Amino acid sequence: MEDLTLSTDFARKLTPEHRRLRLVRVKFLRRTLPIAACMALVAVVSQVAWRNLQAAAAPPPVASENTVRMVSPQFSGEGRDGSRYLVTAQSGLRDPKDAARILLEKPVVTVSRNGAPGAHTISRRGVFREDNQSLTLEGDVQVEQGSGFHFVANNAVIDTATGQVVGGGVQGQSPTGAVRSDSYNVTDKGDRMVFKGRVHARLQGK
Secondary structure: OHHHHHHHHHHHHOOHHHHHHHHHHHHHHHHHHHHHHHHHHHHHHHHHHHHHHHHHHOOOOOOOOOOEEEEOOEEEEEOOOOEEEEEEOOEEEEOOOOOOEEEEEOOEEEEEEOOEEEEEEEOOEEEEEOOOOEEEEEEEEEEEOOOOOEEEEEEEEEEOOOOEEEEEEEEEEEOOEEEEEEEEEEEHHHOEEEEEOOOEEEEOOO
């Protein structure tokens, strides 16, 4: 009650001139505040619109002219040992930085010798080099041979010219037993296989 009385007494002590100035200031604020709010809103909207126009006017990214995509690519040839090979894949992509390097998705390698089927190899991905005719396979590499030998490896590097295959992390199964090792090497047209590193073998008689 004391504050109300003091406030009322203070209002009564205001002169008519003071009251007129206060009324003018109140009217001014009532007019200018909505205008200022509208101007701020217009500025925000304009800024957003300008950014959208800049984004629309920006040129879209252009794919490299050196990038060549292939659907169901095929590569074939003949090795020095007389074997013939055929490499197919689900898709391929030529490396824009190295034209001889082709990235393959789900490649399949088929080798034949003297008309007889040889090894059949599949993997998740691979890299084929056209300059030296080499093929690198990675990811669940599985090899089937006509002699009944089957093995799974982490990777394999195939020299299609010589028929030599090297790789790592192999587990093999054949009619004469099973073998597991850290690395392997296939030579002599596939007749000789060398296993190295923590070799575990189990042989069984006929």
